Amino acid sequence: MPGPLIRPEDLVSRRILVIDDEEANVLLLTTLLKREGYTDVHGITDPSRAMQAFIDLSPDLVLLDLMMPEVDGFQLLEAFGRHERADEYRPVLVLTADTTLQARRRALSLGAKDFVAKPFDVIEVALRISNLLETRLLYERLRQPSP
């Protein structure tokens, strides 16, 4: 009798990287994630360091702001895409105050897997995060040879 495909404890141990130049927003998201039980959450407020952190941490999920000084979210999305292996599913959830259609389209076309407008409903964001992580987990399992 096979158990559930994904157990909650499989998700909360996943590594999540939060990139936002607003410290309050990074704090809000990390607080929310810790409250939801996630244990491996990292926050970055300096966008210039974001790429390095992405490479170093190799997170399972990125929560990304779009409008940031020096390096904006679109540039980071492109950089992630260039760095990523083709068969890798590493979801990026874009969270932005720019609610225009253009911004949404552009972000999604650059590889973002989901898009949430700020201000957001914290419960909705928590649910989207767990969904994205689930998808990534299933992806990983498909790639592993069956035991």
Added chain:
Amino acid sequence: MRLARFLTRFWADRPLALKGLVVVALPLAILLVSLSLLFQASHAEEEAEDDVRRAFAVQRDTYQVHALLAEAAAGVRGYVLTRQARFLEPYRKAEADLPPTFERLDGVIRDAEIRNRFERIRTLAVRKREGLHAIVELADARTANAHNTSEIEAALVANKIVLDAMRQEIDRIQVRENTLLDQRLRRVEEVRNRFLFLTAISAVVGLLGSLAAVYLFSTGIVRRIGNLEDNAERLAQGEALTELPQDADEIGRLAQRLVRASALLRGREQALRESEERFRLVIEEVRDYGIFALDPTGVVTSWNLGAERIKGWTAPEILGQHFSRFYPDETRDFLPARMLQRARERGTVEDEGWRLRKDGSRFWANVVITSLHDDNGQVRGFAKVTRDMTERRRTEEALRMAREDAIAANLAKSEFLSRTSHELRTPMSAILGFGQLLELDEETLSPSHRAAVQQIMKAGRHLLALINDLLDISSIEAGATDMSIEAVDLDDVVQEVHALAAPIVATGGLSFQLEVAEPGLIAQADRRRLIQVLLNLIANAAKYNRSGTCVRLAYGRNGEDIRIEVEDDGEGIDPSAASRLFTPFDRLGQQSKTRVEGTGLGLALSKRLVESMNGQIGYEAPAKGARFWFTLPGVQPAQMQQKD
């Protein structure tokens, strides 16, 4: 004098055929009259001569009668005396010759008096012959009886008396005939003289008739044809025609035609000259266009005011110069020649580029060169029209820059709105996010903190709604909103709105009524914005309807447009305030009266959205409650099918 003039005119007005007839017939008629006169004269002369001849014949024959009888009487006397028969010879001759002589005389005599005497002579001659006969018989009887000598003597005497009486008659006849002869000779003389006179008259009249005919011919035809010829020559030379009398015959009509042709020609010439003059004046006075002419080699041959104004040269300065001097150094060597060549080949050529003024300054010119051809198709020159486009070029440049500025300003505005949106939302995100986190853990909070969190969340949500509406309005007014207008199925949209708004309406304890006047209507709209407007109006109706029972959504066709109504049966709106309904932030005192939540921007935003979808929005007061309506351009089903 008047008669002469009348006759001249009358003659001139007759047709040529009649004139020809007259000219030929007049001398002939005169000749005929002369001939008949001559004939009469000669006849009269002949008659007179006849008369003379007859007079001579009468005289001769009367003598003959006398001679015959006298000789017969002498012979008879000789016979009586001698009884020799040979003396009777004359008597016998008279017996034989007298009757034919009398016969002749009888036929010749015309004069009554002579005839009278002739008759008497004839009677006397008969008596004489009878007397002679009697004497001859007596003489023969005497031969036998010599006693009748006295009888014979008496007979002889009587016979002698008869002859004497006859001689008297004959003498009288002779006298009468002589008188008659004289008369006749005079008449012959007269007739001959008259004949001579008539001949002379005929000659003179014939001569005069010929002269008259020639004169008539000359006045009637030859001279006038000569005048006509002169006039024709004048017409050819373009001179004024000599005035000719207006005669009604063919030549006169021809003359009048010539006059009319001349007048027409002159009229046309005049019109042409005037038209050319007007055209020349117009060309010369045109100030905005430089219009000038070139000869086939490119030398300037005319120059108008516009050319002077644009290029600076006056006409005397530039006439005779080659037009290549209008071109700056870099194009002077090839462009003028090329322009003329192209104009020759294509008829007209247009160019835009830098040209030189007299003072050496440059201007941006639009140039059209048109080749001018003579009747044989040979190029006889060019017309060149030049416009100074410098000002227009400058204006275009300014316009372009203004447009770029406007685009930049618009971009800046969009950028500003986008930034504002971000700047306002980012802190809201933190406020509402943390507030929500606190709400999630509210069991850990004290009751006073719990109430504080609720107030923070309420105020935060209101502020967010305000920010959203404000940014929406601003972006619509800045034109930064992208409307995607498309054909929208209203039934579909209304179903969606009904589903979305049902909870809001239900919260107010109201029923939600849907009225579809005509299914299948298609509107030209932005689907998302249309839903936004509908939700806003329905939320308003639900929020402010405290006393009524329902919210009604209805839509149908209104001419070419589609009309949508949202109505409630609540308290309605104070008519005096209705005009302020669509003013931003004007909530008509609702916030204090009914404590209904709202940003005060909903209707203002709806108005801008509807108008940017080419519709209209308005309010009307039904019997009870409030009714908002708006229109959208409809799409005819036929147009939809064409699109498919």
